[in-house]
Amino acid sequence: MACNSATCQSGGCYREDNGDRVDDPFPQPPPAVATESTQQPLSNGKNSDSAFCIKCKLKESMAAAFSSSSASAQVTGGGGGGGGASDSSRFCGDCFRSNLYGKFRLAVTSNALISPSDNVLVAFSGGPSSRVALQFVHEMQMKAQKNFDASRDRSLPVFGVGVAFIDESSSISIPAEKFSQAVEEMRLVVSNLAPPVKEFHVVSTESIYSSDSNNGRNRLKDLLNAVADVTGKEDLLVHLRMLALQKVALKNGYTKILLGTCTSRIACHVLEATVKGQGYSLAADIQYVDARWEIPVILPLRDCLAQELNIMCSLDSLKTVEVHNDHHSGINALITSFVKLLQEENPSRESTIVRTAGKLTPFHFNRMPEPDDCNMQLASQRRQKKYNLKPNESLPPESFCRICNSPLKKSDVKSYKLENQIMSAEDISNGCCTSCQFQILPKDISLLEHFYSLLPQQMVARGEYSCLGEDRWLREQIQDCLLSDTEDGT
Amino acid sequence: MEAEEVVAKPPKGRFCTICNQRRAALKRPKTLEQICRECFYAVFEEEIHGVIVDNQLFKPGERVAIGASGGKDSTVLAYVLSELNRRHNYGLDLFLLSVDEGITGYRDDSLETVKRNEIQYGLPLKVVSYKDLYGWTMDEIVKLIGLKNNCTFCGVFRRQALDRGATLLKVDKLVTGHNADDIAETVLLNILRGDIARLSRCTSITTGEDGPIPRCKPFKYTYEKEIVMYAYFKRLDYFSTECIYSPNAYRGFAREFIKDLERIRPRAILDIIKSGEDFRISTSTKMPEQGNCERCGYISSQKWCKACVLLEGLNRGLPKLGIGRSRGANNELSKNAKEAKGIDSIQSKQCGTLDF
Numbered sequence: 001m002a003c004n005s006a007t008c009q010s011g012g013c014y015r016e017d018n019g020d021r022v023d024d025p026f027p028q029p030p031p032a033v034a035t036e037s038t039q040q041p042l043s044n045g046k047n048s049d050s051a052f053c054i055k056c057k058l059k060e061s062m063a064a065a066f067s068s069s070s071a072s073a074q075v076t077g078g079g080g081g082g083g084g085a086s087d088s089s090r091f092c093g094d095c096f097r098s099n100l101y102g103k104f105r106l107a108v109t110s111n112a113l114i115s116p117s118d119n120v121l122v123a124f125s126g127g128p129s130s131r132v133a134l135q136f137v138h139e140m141q142m143k144a145q146k147n148f149d150a151s152r153d154r155s156l157p158v159f160g161v162g163v164a165f166i167d168e169s170s171s172i173s174i175p176a177e178k179f180s181q182a183v184e185e186m187r188l189v190v191s192n193l194a195p196p197v198k199e200f201h202v203v204s205t206e207s208i209y210s211s212d213s214n215n216g217r218n219r220l221k222d223l224l225n226a227v228a229d230v231t232g233k234e235d236l237l238v239h240l241r242m243l244a245l246q247k248v249a250l251k252n253g254y255t256k257i258l259l260g261t262c263t264s265r266i267a268c269h270v271l272e273a274t275v276k277g278q279g280y281s282l283a284a285d286i287q288y289v290d291a292r293w294e295i296p297v298i299l300p301l302r303d304c305l306a307q308e309l310n311i312m313c314s315l316d317s318l319k320t321v322e323v324h325n326d327h328h329s330g331i332n333a334l335i336t337s338f339v340k341l342l343q344e345e346n347p348s349r350e351s352t353i354v355r356t357a358g359k360l361t362p363f364h365f366n367r368m369p370e371p372d373d374c375n376m377q378l379a380s381q382r383r384q385k386k387y388n389l390k391p392n393e394s395l396p397p398e399s400f401c402r403i404c405n406s407p408l409k410k411s412d413v414k415s416y417k418l419e420n421q422i423m424s425a426e427d428i429s430n431g432c433c434t435s436c437q438f439q440i441l442p443k444d445i446s447l448l449e450h451f452y453s454l455l456p457q458q459m460v461a462r463g464e465y466s467c468l469g470e471d472r473w474l475r476e477q478i479q480d481c482l483l484s485d486t487e488d489g490t
Numbered sequence: 491m492e493a494e495e496v497v498a499k500p501p502k503g504r505f506c507t508i509c510n511q512r513r514a515a516l517k518r519p520k521t522l523e524q525i526c527r528e529c530f531y532a533v534f535e536e537e538i539h540g541v542i543v544d545n546q547l548f549k550p551g552e553r554v555a556i557g558a559s560g561g562k563d564s565t566v567l568a569y570v571l572s573e574l575n576r577r578h579n580y581g582l583d584l585f586l587l588s589v590d591e592g593i594t595g596y597r598d599d600s601l602e603t604v605k606r607n608e609i610q611y612g613l614p615l616k617v618v619s620y621k622d623l624y625g626w627t628m629d630e631i632v633k634l635i636g637l638k639n640n641c642t643f644c645g646v647f648r649r650q651a652l653d654r655g656a657t658l659l660k661v662d663k664l665v666t667g668h669n670a671d672d673i674a675e676t677v678l679l680n681i682l683r684g685d686i687a688r689l690s691r692c693t694s695i696t697t698g699e700d701g702p703i704p705r706c707k708p709f710k711y712t713y714e715k716e717i718v719m720y721a722y723f724k725r726l727d728y729f730s731t732e733c734i735y736s737p738n739a740y741r742g743f744a745r746e747f748i749k750d751l752e753r754i755r756p757r758a759i760l761d762i763i764k765s766g767e768d769f770r771i772s773t774s775t776k777m778p779e780q781g782n783c784e785r786c787g788y789i790s791s792q793k794w795c796k797a798c799v800l801l802e803g804l805n806r807g808l809p810k811l812g813i814g815r816s817r818g819a820n821n822e823l824s825k826n827a828k829e830a831k832g833i834d835s836i837q838s839k840q841c842g843t844l845d846f
Contacts, residue, residue, distance in 0.1 A: 231755070274681065275751060275758050279765025331754055338747050342682065345743075352684045359686045361770040409768060434764075438757070 053092035055099070061090045062315070093315050100312055103303045104136045111288040112368050113298040114256065116144070119160040121201075121254040121295075123245055126165070126186055126321035128313045133260035133301055135318055137161055138193045145196055163190045164248050166241050167204040170217045171224055174324045182323045189319050203248045205240050208456040223454040226447065231276075231330035232439030239404050242293070243458050249295040261299045264306035264339070267350040270357040271335045276435045281406035283360035291365040292405060305350060363398070363407055401433035402459050403440055408433055428452050508533070519715035520756060527723055534720055538708055539574050545695050547706045550581030553661040557652055558586040558607065558615070560600030562721050563667030565607060565728040567709065570720075571665065572611050585659050586611075589651045590619035591644055592627020593734065600729040610727060618655040620647055624801055632735055635809035641739050642813060643804075646796045650788060656703040664705040671714040673707070674759045675744040677766035682744070686771060693766040700780070701789045711760060715752070 051064040091099060108114050114137075122137055124130045144158045165186055169179055183202060190200040206216035220240075227233040245257050266286050273282040284290065290297040301309070313320055328336055342349040398407045412434060425445045429437050442448050452460075475482075504524060506514045512526035518533070525533070542548060556571060558564040568586060575582050588604045591597050601617065608615040621627050624647060632640050656664050673693060680689040691697065696706040709717070721728055751758045782788065783795035790796070796812060803811030 270681065271678075274677065274762055274765040277761030277764045277768075280768035280770065282765070283770055331751065331758070334747070334750055334754065338743075342743065349682065353681060356681050356684045356686055356689070359771070361772050435761075 053095050054090045055095040056092060059092035059094065061092055062096060062311070063090060065093075096308075096311065097315065100132075100304060100308055101136055101139070104133075104300050105140065107288055107300040107302060108140070111298075113258075113288060113300055114140070114159055116156045116159055118256050119162065119254045120256045120258050121162045121164050121245070121249045121252075122258045123260070124163045124165050124186065124190075125260075126182060126323050127260075128309045128318075128320050129262045129265070129301060129306065130260035131189075131318050131320050132304075132309045132312050133258060134163065134189075134193065135312075135316070136300075137258060138198075141196055158196065160254075161196070162199045162201065162252065162254060164201040164203055164245060166244050167202055168237065168241070168324075170204065170206055170220055171237055172324055179323065182321050185319065185321045189321070199252070201248050201252065203244050205237075205244055208240060208243045208247055208458065210457065219454055223451070226442055226451045226454065227440055228442065229330070229439040231332060232436075234328065234330065234332055236403065236440050240456070242297075242405075243456060246293055246295055246458070254295060257293075257295050257297045259297060259299050260301050260309075262301045262304050262306050262309055263354050264343075264350050266302065266357070267353040268332075268335050268339050270353050271339065272332060275331060275335065276439065278406060278433065278435050280409040280412075281401075281433070282357060283362045284366060284407055286354070286357055287362050287366040289366055289368050291367070291369050292363075292400065292407075296369065302354075365398075400462060401436055402428075402431040402455075402462050403436040404433060405462065406433050406435075423452065425449060516719065519719065519752075520713050520760075522756060530723070531720070534712075534716060535570055535574060538570055538712060539578060541695075541711055542574070542580075542708055545706075547665075547696065547708060548580055548582055548663070550579075551583075552581075552663055553583040553585065553659070554663045554665060555585045555587040555616075555652075555656050555659055555661040556613070557664060557666040558588045558604045559667075560588070560603035560607070560729040561667070562717055562726075562728045562730060563669055563709065563714075565603070565726050566717050566721050567665065567667040568607055568611050568613060569724070569726055571708070572613060584613050585661060586613045586615040587652065587655045587659060587661075587664070588615060588617045589648050589655070590617055590621070591648065592620050592629055594629055596731060596734050597628075599731075603727060603729040606727055616655055616659050618651050618658070620651065623647075623651055623654060624797070626801070626804055628735065631804060634804065634807075637735060639809075639813050640735050643800055644735075646800055650795070650797045652705075653702050653788070661703070664703050666705060666707055667709055667717075668707040669709040669712050669714045669717055670759050670763060671745075671748060673710055673766070674748055674762040675741055677762050678744040678747070679741060683740075689766065689769060690771040693763055710763070713752075713756075713759060 051060060053059050053061045114120055120137065122130070122134050124134055138161065141159060141161050144156075148154060148156065148158050163186075165183065167179075167183075169176075187200050190198055204217075206220045209216035209219055211219070224233055224236065227236055248254075249257050269285060270282060273279065273285070284292070286302075288299055288302055290299070312318065339350065339353075399413055400407055413430065425448050428448060429441060432441060442451050504514050506512050506526035506529050507523050508525050508529040512528065514524035515527050516530060517524050518530060548554065554571075556564065556568050558568060568584075571582075572584055574580065575584060586604060586608055588601060590601060604615060604617075607613070619627075628640070628644055631643050635643070652664060676692045677689065680686075680692055695708075695710050696704055698704050720726075748759065748762075779791055781790060781792075783790040783793075783798055785794050785798040788795045788797065792799075794802075799812035803809055803813075
């Protein structure tokens with residue numbers, strides 16, 4: 001029922017229990033001296049425990065420790081709401097760190113996100129989320145390396161880690177000097193995260209085109225200019241970013257792509273998708289695993305709030321690099337400010353949004369594809385029993401939007417056959433979801449055909465596969481009863 | 491009024507894009523097309539006719555009650571429905587059904603509007619009041635519980651009141667003026683508040699088919715702005731003030747957001763509804779089991795219907811009963827009821843004695 005109280009417990013206004021008791025890798029020892037720990041500073045009528053970490057009750061909570069310094073605004077305000085200590089800052093620094101890392105580790109282990117034979121490419125934007133993702137995956141790798149060095153039989157290999165930064169300077173104007181400085185800072189960050197050594201790739205968006213860079217840059221510029229809608233242009237850039245990541249991962253032998261997408265970002269995405277009519281495909285984008293792509297994409301920071309990640313960066317002085325003002329416009333900007341407003345009014349709003357969306361049924365590609373080696377995966381497979389998602393063999397395969405790769409609702413897809421392998425304007429439209437049709441594809445037919453000619457090969461191929469897929473599937477169903485290879489029976 | 495901003499003086503020679511004969515007089519909020527008034531009336535009415543036909547909302551010979559508050563949505567609904575009923579021979583018997591919540595200075599004024607509608611559209615009117623049904627007016631309730639959670643009481647009571655009124659009128663169906671903006675707001679609200687069960691039901695155009703009175707929303711795809719525009723140009727008589735007790739409702743957040751969204755991309759409202767319809771929600775999600783209220787017989791998934799629970803709270807001076815995570819409320823009530831069996835409580839009043 002409607003209410004606007006921050007503490008209301010009616011209906012769906014759940015206040016998130018932030019005392020998530022995750023497997024604590026560093027359990028605090030019981031207080032050695034009982035008397036000292038009972039000395040609690042009284043603070044003007046408030047709960048006398050407020051100065052101490054609510055978890056270990058030994059060290060000072062971060063809110064108390066920083067209350068006098070100017071760093072408090074950074075720690076307690078972080079990326080979230082206004083005044084007042086957040087739940088996170090009622091931990092001490094160590095407990096906070098272990099709690100946050102615990103969330104990361106739980107996500108990785110219970111969803112089998114990273115296996116020992118993997119080579120993981122971390123998508124690094126320079127911002128706090130991807131910085132923490134990089135840090136945590138590095139720590140995990142170091143731990144695996146230590147175990148490897150200490151083990152006698154060296155049976156479990158250590159997974160590899162690489163870092164990729166997508167250079168979007170051809171689409172977003174960034175002063176060249178600022179840009180090269182930022183890249184150097186990132187290179188330094190990555191080189192400091194060794195051993196084990198991590199390769200740093202700087203990939204430009206235009207690299208998705210196989211032709212030489214100049215031609216690619218112009219093609220990219222033309223492609224983006226052909227999109228009239230501001231939000232459509234922004235979203236197209238995001239889709240191209242993923243294509244660039246896929247390309248560099250494939251080229252360099254990576255087996256997984258790791259994104260630092262956090263709860264807050266997902267909450268915004270939920271609303272963005274709802275508002276753009278993408279309710280059907282929403283569930284595909286917000287799970288831990290997204291295996292629609294050639295290289296599966298994993299989101300281990302899915303349960304961490306942006307505010308927590310900001311606090312983590314300032315707590316451990318993790319260097320973040322701002323390449324360009326992440327300036328959203330149009331609908332995406334409206335939603336970002338809306339979620340910020342809601343989060344200020346109720347600090348658990350982002351989590352509630354993600355939890356609601358988490359109840360939507362995922363797709364069959366939202367679990368890790370079965371590897372060849374069955375033995376190692378059994379435990380995690382048991383844990384994935386929640387959604388019994390095998391692709392239903394009695395239905396035609398899912399088809400995907402050419403541009404955003406979102407699964408298309410069967411009733412929205414008009415079945416069509418390619419006439420002589422030439423795409424008509426209608427064919428081009430039909431291969432895209434309704435949202436992309438509206439906000440990305442040009443309305444005018446000749447502009448549409450021109451736009452199609454500018455698309456990178458991966459998007460063109462994706463559409464053609466979808467179109468032929470159903471035909472091929474139908475044929476496979478009846479293959480054993482066909483007497484000839486051609487349709488007319490000759 | 492809002493509609494005035496949208497009517498811009500077209501440059502000389504700008505014709506309506508639909509008929510190409512008359513001068514364009516307005517920009518259509520849903521599509522931004524520049525059209526004349528006559529064409530606007532036509533597309534507005536015919537789109538609603540299309541929704542009614544495509545979704546098979548009515549059958550010939552049905553008695554249909556229109557939930558009439560005197561506001562723009564229900565006034566336009568009454569006007570358009572009686573017009574389409576005539577024009578396309580739906581064969582419906584239409585009635586106006588109004589609920590008097592007992593809000594001085596708001597409801598008594600809007601009820602006057604409905605009484606005028608009764609005469610203007612020639613539709614028989616029935617008014618049901620909270621006072622008669624429950625023994626409480628909203629004024630009295632707000633005096634007791636304040637301005638938080640009062641919308642909960644009113645909403646629950648109104649739903650039942652409409653059903654009871656519909657039964658008294660012996661109608662087969664109830665129509666309400668919920669428009670596209672309302673439904674989009676509800677979709678957003680349910681996402682924000684974690685209500686996955688409601689999220690799966692809130693985009694249905696017809697609800698309650700398995701209950702006492704099915705209800706439908708012919709305005710599901712009609713923009714609020716267009717309803718205002720229609721009412722303005724047709725000079726329909728309606729009452730346009732916000733309920734005086736509602737300023738704090740959480741829905742306000744969603745409403746503001748949708749207004750901003752509409753400015754950037756008008757079709758987003760319909761896109762939200764489409765997303766709501768397309769959400770993949772497992773049908774095995776626990777849906778409430780349907781039974782009947784022990785106290786009054788109304789449809790309920792718990793021992794007592796929500797209205798009875800709330801009423802009990804009011805009568806016993808426990809305004810929080812039924813608000814919040816009411817794990818124990820129903821159990822507590824039945825326990826206490828058993829204890830107080832023999833005692834006749836003068837204060838406590840039944841929900842109503844109608845058998846369902």
